[in-house]
Amino acid sequence: MSAAHEAAPDRSAGPAVRTVLGDIDPAGLGICDAHDHLFLRSPQLPGQELADTGAAAAELAAFRAAGGAAVIQWTPYGMGRFAGELPRLSRESGVTLVAATGLHQAAHYDPEILAGKRVREDLAGLFVAELTEGIGGTEAGGDGPRDARPRAGMIKVAGGFHGLDRHARYTMAAAAEAHLATGAAIGVHLELGTGALDVLDLLCDELAVPPDRVILGHLNRSPDPVVHRMAAEAGAYLAFDGPSRANHATDWRLPDALTALADAGFADRILLGGDTTTAAARSVNGGPGMPYLLRRQRRRLELALGVGLVTRMLTENPSRAFSAEWP
Numbered sequence: 563m564s565a566a567h568e569a570a571p572d573r574s575a576g577p578a579v580r581t582v583l584g585d586i587d588p589a590g591l592g593i594c595d596a597h598d599h600l601f602l603r604s605p606q607l608p609g610q611e612l613a614d615t616g617a618a619a620a621e622l623a624a625f626r627a628a629g630g631a632a633v634i635q636w637t638p639y640g641m642g643r644f645a646g647e648l649p650r651l652s653r654e655s656g657v658t659l660v661a662a663t664g665l666h667q668a669a670h671y672d673p674e675i676l677a678g679k680r681v682r683e684d685l686a687g688l689f690v691a692e693l694t695e696g697i698g699g700t701e702a703g704g705d706g707p708r709d710a711r712p713r714a715g716m717i718k719v720a721g722g723f724h725g726l727d728r729h730a731r732y733t734m735a736a737a738a739e740a741h742l743a744t745g746a747a748i749g750v751h752l753e754l755g756t757g758a759l760d761v762l763d764l765l766c767d768e769l770a771v772p773p774d775r776v777i778l779g780h781l782n783r784s785p786d787p788v789v790h791r792m793a794a795e796a797g798a799y800l801a802f803d804g805p806s807r808a809n810h811a812t813d814w815r816l817p818d819a820l821t822a823l824a825d826a827g828f829a830d831r832i833l834l835g836g837d838t839t840t841a842a843a844r845s846v847n848g849g850p851g852m853p854y855l856l857r858r859q860r861r862r863l864e865l866a867l868g869v870g871l872v873t874r875m876l877t878e879n880p881s882r883a884f885s886a887e888w889p
């Protein structure tokens with residue numbers, strides 16, 4: 563019996579989280595991993611593709627067993643989303659799933675994908691179509707039913723290391739346009755956690771996206787309390803997502819970073835996630851995977867911040883950040 567929420571076709575208007583099974587009341591999201599991946603393919607990660615539906619199902623089951631209820635999948639257009647598999651995986655696991663549209667850094671694509679007519683000429687239209695009509699074509703992927711074309715529930719884009727190149731600016735302009743048309747939140751991959759203020763200058767000051775519709779990802783990788791504070795003061799959501807990988811330089815700073823934000827009155831801006839991007843990082847392959855957030859990180863943060871505050875970061879904050887007044 564699935565606990566995932568089925569679409570309610572007569573849902574009255576108001577903010578909703580757009581899941582792969584339809585729009586749901588934000589209050590029903592539950593314990594949420596606000597940034598993760600079930601499927602992902604990049605030329606930057608050869609041999610580590612997340613492309614195994616069985617492993618994805620096992621990862622979701624492990625997350626569910628650890629107390630998880632929802633996962634926001636930040637895999638954007640052209641990176642092997644297996645979107646057609648997501649409704650089935652959500653139903654079978656009982657975990658609510660949100661899919662993404664959007665575009666990553668150019669380095670994550672084979673050139674022919676970026677050379678596609680729609681990407682070059684109507685990127686905002688592509689994003690809007692995936693948010694309102696569904697994710698189709700080869701991106702549906704897998705062996706799922708042909709009619710399984712879930713709609714995306716967020717827009718994912720990416721900045722660069724301490725700056726924004728032309729591709730990032732082009733992508734963010736399209737994301738802003740798609741946001742203004744749909745209300746969808748924009749999640750931003752910050753390269754090594756940097757460039758947060760450049761992103762806010764562009765998206766909010768130049769492109770008129772309200773700051774509270776922007777989610778800055780990977781801020782844990784750049785533990786600069788001043789930048790964290792400035793981004794929170796601007797009104798953006800701050801995502802602290804996943805254990806550090808090549809070293810442990812940032813993990814131990816997380817409780818202090820979040821405590822500083824909470825003490826300054828910004829606990830309601832904080833999102834937590836796992837960001838599993840390689841096959842080796844899946845818990846079913848011996849890595850931290852999706853359960854790590856609840857199995858280890860949650861407990862560690864509760865010691866610093868208290869159970870109530872951490873629970874809000876895992877429930878109320880993501881339900882607010884990812885809900886929208888869909889047209």
Ligand SMILES: [Zn+2]
Nearest residue numbers: 597598636837
């Ligand atoms: Zn990610």
